[in-house]
Amino acid sequence: MGGGVDLHTHTTASDGTLAPRDLVREAVRRGVRVLAVTDHDSTDGLPEALAEARAHPPLEIVPGLEINCDVASGPDGAATEIHVLGYCVDWEAAWFQEFLREQRAERRARVVRIAARLAELGMPIDADEVFALVQEGSAGRPHVARVMMARGYVKSVREAFDRYLRAGGPAHVPRRRLTPAEAVAVIRRARGVPVLAHPALAGRDELIPELVRAGLQGIECFYPEHSAAQTAHYRALCRAHGLLETGGSDFHGPRTGRPNPPGSPAVPLAVWDALKERALLCRA
Ligand code: AMP
Ligand code: ZN
Ligand code: FE
Numbered sequence: 497m498g499g500g501v502d503l504h505t506h507t508t509a510s511d512g513t514l515a516p517r518d519l520v521r522e523a524v525r526r527g528v529r530v531l532a533v534t535d536h537d538s539t540d541g542l543p544e545a546l547a548e549a550r551a552h553p554p555l556e557i558v559p560g561l562e563i564n565c566d567v568a569s570g571p572d573g574a575a576t577e578i579h580v581l582g583y584c585v586d587w588e589a590a591w592f593q594e595f596l597r598e599q600r601a602e603r604r605a606r607v608v609r610i611a612a613r614l615a616e617l618g619m620p621i622d623a624d625e626v627f628a629l630v631q632e633g634s635a636g637r638p639h640v641a642r643v644m645m646a647r648g649y650v651k652s653v654r655e656a657f658d659r660y661l662r663a664g665g666p667a668h669v670p671r672r673r674l675t676p677a678e679a680v681a682v683i684r685r686a687r688g689v690p691v692l693a694h695p696a697l698a699g700r701d702e703l704i705p706e707l708v709r710a711g712l713q714g715i716e717c718f719y720p721e722h723s724a725a726q727t728a729h730y731r732a733l734c735r736a737h738g739l740l741e742t743g744g745s746d747f748h749g750p751r752t753g754r755p756n757p758p759g760s761p762a763v764p765l766a767v768w769d770a771l772k773e774r775a776l777l778c779r780a
């Protein structure tokens with residue numbers, strides 16, 4: 497092991513189940529040397545992750561975040577979501593933190609709307625139960641799913657998504673926030689590097705050119721749920737458009753129904769060198 501790169505992970509600052517300190521320890525145990533912490537609409541896990549990393553040289557922490565966006569409908573009329581990762585942003589800037597606070601406020605308002613929808617479907621939940629799980633963090637559907645499980649409406653988080661919460665599902669309530677192009681633009685405004693997350697999950701490649709015009713710098717090619725063919729397809733797309741090929745585990749903690757530990761799938765160390773170079777260009 498050693499030399500591992502993982503550019504996509506979550507902590508208790510959003511819907512991960514490990515505190516930043518414990519995520520860092522787990523990553524180190526798995527041989528990760530470059531770890532991006534990319535919580536949803538929050539950078540609140542970064543100070544603790546950076547502090548813990550100082551005890552594990554030569555581990556490097558890449559400051560990041562993930563912004564989830566809803567897209568109304570595709571050619572087939574299907575609702576879908578596009579996730580945008582941002583790396584090396586000026587995360588301490590006051591305006592950017594204010595932006596993240598607004599994002600999180602809409603996340604909480606959305607939980608209330610989802611709870612109302614679930615009540616209509618005969619599965620009442622209390623939004624306050626969801627917020628109790630979230631504490632200071634960024635609320636999301638995984639927290640809703642955990643409450644649904646506790647109430648016995650579903651047996652797993654995955655079942656909650658598959659049957660109710662997925663984009664276009666009966667309890668899906670879209671966010672009232674940014675378009676994917678606006679998410680890309682806000683990351684550029686914060687002098688960061690915007691990357692399209694796990695594109696095969698959305699399967700909406702026709703949206704990519706607009707994102708590139710908005711300033712997109714890369715595509716997450718190496719991802720647990722990407723097939724070898726999908727990885728190859730997005731790597732070719734990156735080469736054709738001069739985009740970075742990035743990757744990561746999207747680890748949310750043990751026993752969260754996600755198969756991959758930190759550092760898996762393998763991401764070439766050259767990806768990190770290329771990202772650092774882009775980060776410098778995006779700051780210039
Ligand atoms: P939200 O933050 O409300 O947009 O919820 C998105 C998060 O839900 C993702 O980042 C994943 O952590 C999780 N998620 C999405 N789809 C599924 C699924 N099918 N099964 C389990 N978790 C999922
Ligand atoms: Zn998540
Ligand atoms: Fe995502």
Ligand code: FE
Binds near residue numbers: 562746
């Ligand atoms: Fe993620």
